[in-house]
Amino acid sequence: MNINMTLIGQSITFAIFVWFCMKFVWPPIVSALEARKKLIADGLAAADRGRHELELAAKRASETMHEAKVKASDIIAQAEKRAMQIVEEAKGAAKEEGDRLIASAKAEIEQESHRAREALRGDVAALVVAGAGKVLRREVNAQAHADLLEAIKNEL
Amino acid sequence: MSAEAHTSTEYIKHHLQNLTYGQHADGTWGLAHTAQEAKDMGFMAINLDTMGFSILLGALFLFFFHLVAKSVATGVPTGLQNFVEWIVEFVDSSVKGSFTARNPMVAPLALTIFIWIFLMNLMDLFPIDWLPGIATMLGLPFMKVVASTDPNATFGMSLTVFALVIYYSIKMKGLGGFVGELTLQPFGKWGMPANLLLEGVNLIAKPVSLALRLFGNMYAGEMIFILIAIMFSGGAVLAVTGGVLQWAWAVFHILIITLQAFIFMTLTIVYLDMAHQEHH
Numbered sequence: 001m002n003i004n005m006t007l008i009g010q011s012i013t014f015a016i017f018v019w020f021c022m023k024f025v026w027p028p029i030v031s032a033l034e035a036r037k038k039l040i041a042d043g044l045a046a047a048d049r050g051r052h053e054l055e056l057a058a059k060r061a062s063e064t065m066h067e068a069k070v071k072a073s074d075i076i077a078q079a080e081k082r083a084m085q086i087v088e089e090a091k092g093a094a095k096e097e098g099d100r101l102i103a104s105a106k107a108e109i110e111q112e113s114h115r116a117r118e119a120l121r122g123d124v125a126a127l128v129v130a131g132a133g134k135v136l137r138r139e140v141n142a143q144a145h146a147d148l149l150e151a152i153k154n155e156l
Numbered sequence: 157m158s159a160e161a162h163t164s165t166e167y168i169k170h171h172l173q174n175l176t177y178g179q180h181a182d183g184t185w186g187l188a189h190t191a192q193e194a195k196d197m198g199f200m201a202i203n204l205d206t207m208g209f210s211i212l213l214g215a216l217f218l219f220f221f222h223l224v225a226k227s228v229a230t231g232v233p234t235g236l237q238n239f240v241e242w243i244v245e246f247v248d249s250s251v252k253g254s255f256t257a258r259n260p261m262v263a264p265l266a267l268t269i270f271i272w273i274f275l276m277n278l279m280d281l282f283p284i285d286w287l288p289g290i291a292t293m294l295g296l297p298f299m300k301v302v303a304s305t306d307p308n309a310t311f312g313m314s315l316t317v318f319a320l321v322i323y324y325s326i327k328m329k330g331l332g333g334f335v336g337e338l339t340l341q342p343f344g345k346w347g348m349p350a351n352l353l354l355e356g357v358n359l360i361a362k363p364v365s366l367a368l369r370l371f372g373n374m375y376a377g378e379m380i381f382i383l384i385a386i387m388f389s390g391g392a393v394l395a396v397t398g399g400v401l402q403w404a405w406a407v408f409h410i411l412i413i414t415l416q417a418f419i420f421m422t423l424t425i426v427y428l429d430m431a432h433q434e435h436h
Contacts, residue, residue: 006203010312022264025221032228
């Protein structure tokens with residue numbers, strides 16, 4: 001219980017301990033604690049950001065889906081319209097084709113009847129000439145009356 | 157220590173005497189073998205047990221904390237690092253709570269004080285005769301295990317803190333500011349002698365109260381352990397009672413040693429904070 005040199009020895013020891021603690025113990029531990037605090041804060045912030053981004057993405061996704069639906073129904077409507085158009089066009093073309101066929105058939109019939117009539121006319125002329133020749137026999141010269149016969153043939 | 161070899165008084169005195177090395181009255185250097193011899197050595201003597209235990213414990217503390225500081229990782233802490241970080245954060249929050257200025261020395265100082273005092277106090281929980289018993293076997297006349305029951309240790313710390321208080325007072329306020337603080341309040345410049353008396357007592361009371369509070373608490377606690385230990389030689393009933401009492405007192409003492417370490421640390425922080433404050 002006597003005060004002696006121990007007092008000074010203890011003071012020096014204490015000072016050395018404090019110096020050592022200040023130099024080699026405190027700073028690394030505290031800086032590690034600070035670093036971890038920052039790490040955790042960053043992690044939490046990142047998680048927050050991630051959640052926010054997820055929300056945004058979900059919203060974007062639903063928007064895109066909606067857009068796609070609208071577009072799809074547009075496309076369907078357009079396709080229906082186009083299909084109807086195509087049907088109409090086909091109908092028109094078919095009608096036209098039919099008309100054309102009818103017209104050409106009519107023309108052919110006309111032509112055919114014309115040809116038949118020509119042939120008939122020739123036959124009648126020949127028949128008339130033959131008849132007349134038979135009637136007239138000698139008096140009628142086929143060559144001399146060719147002009148006349150021709151005129152008759154044209155009249156038929 | 158048996159009752160036959162020592163009376164109770166001798167037993168108590170033996171436990172309260174430091175192992176002192178110094179110059180004997182006849183001029184030779186050596187260990188003091190009686191309390192009187194230790195007293196006669198005067199100031200030029202050293203308490204080997206106080207120095208030894210305090211340095212050992214302080215080195216132990218710094219060794220483990222330095223071990224952690226070297227390998228400290230920012231990832232998930234484990235084991236010792238966890239424990240060390242817990243203490244460091246506790247001290248750090250204490251310092252941040254009561255120290256408003258910026259000084260990188262205060263927090264390490266507080267940590268050193270807290271752990272060192274705690275460890276020195278903790279030696280009190282060792283059964284009181286173990287280490288002195290071993291010392292006796294080794295031929296050492298005395299062995300006081302708890303360094304903080306030696307006023308040299310507590311005053312050594314409190315005076316170092318006091319020196320820091322004065323140093324920072326002068327550094328932050330200037331010599332004039334510090335002297336002014338001592339002489340110009342609370343009564344203004346015409347009450348200078350009264351001011352000086354009041355503020356001087358106020359100033360001196362800081363290291364004295366710091367040291368004596370710790371010393372007194374630990375000394376009294378140690379004394380109670382000694383008194384309980386005397387019961388062991390008083391028959392079976394007393395011995396069993398003593399055992400129960402010792403256990404109860406040890407449990408209670410855990411609170412005291414932690415509290416004393418904490419108080420010393422907190423007051424040191426507060427005193428240094430006051431030293432950094434520009435006054436009123």
